[in-house]
Amino acid sequence: MEYQEITNHPAESSTKQLSLDMVFLCKSCNTVLGDSHSFCGTHDRLQVIIFPRVTDNVIVETGLLLFMDGDMNGCAYYLLLCKNCKTSLGFSLYTASRAFACLRGLFCLEKEKLICYILKSTKICPGSHLNIKQLPLTGHIMKLKKELVNLHVQIELLSSQLEESEKAREKSSEPLPSSWEKNATLEAVK
Numbered sequence: 001m002e003y004q005e006i007t008n009h010p011a012e013s014s015t016k017q018l019s020l021d022m023v024f025l026c027k028s029c030n031t032v033l034g035d036s037h038s039f040c041g042t043h044d045r046l047q048v049i050i051f052p053r054v055t056d057n058v059i060v061e062t063g064l065l066l067f068m069d070g071d072m073n074g075c076a077y078y079l080l081l082c083k084n085c086k087t088s089l090g091f092s093l094y095t096a097s098r099a100f101a102c103l104r105g106l107f108c109l110e111k112e113k114l115i116c117y118i119l120k121s122t123k124i125c126p127g128s129h130l131n132i133k134q135l136p137l138t139g140h141i142m143k144l145k146k147e148l149v150n151l152h153v154q155i156e157l158l159s160s161q162l163e164e165s166e167k168a169r170e171k172s173s174e175p176l177p178s179s180w181e182k183n184a185t186l187e188a189v190k
């Protein structure tokens, strides 16, 4: 069976992008483990798909384990299992070296252990064919920075205007000079 690679690389056609609604299943028993709405990317070197949330069908083993070799040597993790067939699916890092610190607490499921079911097209593709690059955030962050600076200037301006108007209000509520008061009383008597 021929599978199509799913990627969000800008050069790829839009039909293959991850705006697709996908469900991730255990390759051994087809149990639903997660979906594309709770999915944040893939890690090329580790060959995992990363999820902030998974379904209850993913069991997090209670005992901490240690990677004893490879890129993650010395990192502590919880093993993740399929609730139905007990296949080991991946890991959730508890402690990590700097290079993998961003994965801590997330669910890393091995691509090899998953299949993706694409809802609208009803196609199935192996997890190993999924390749989602993180989109560059630089442009977005620059725009946000500019907006923050603008907001800051506006807030400064507003608070100085507020201060001015408070000063003016204080001045206007100061007691009138005593001669003015007398005149006002006289006016009232007439």
Ligand SMILES: [Zn+2]
Pocket: 026, 027, 028, 029, 030, 031, 082, 083, 084, 085, 086, 087
């Ligand atoms: Zn399973």
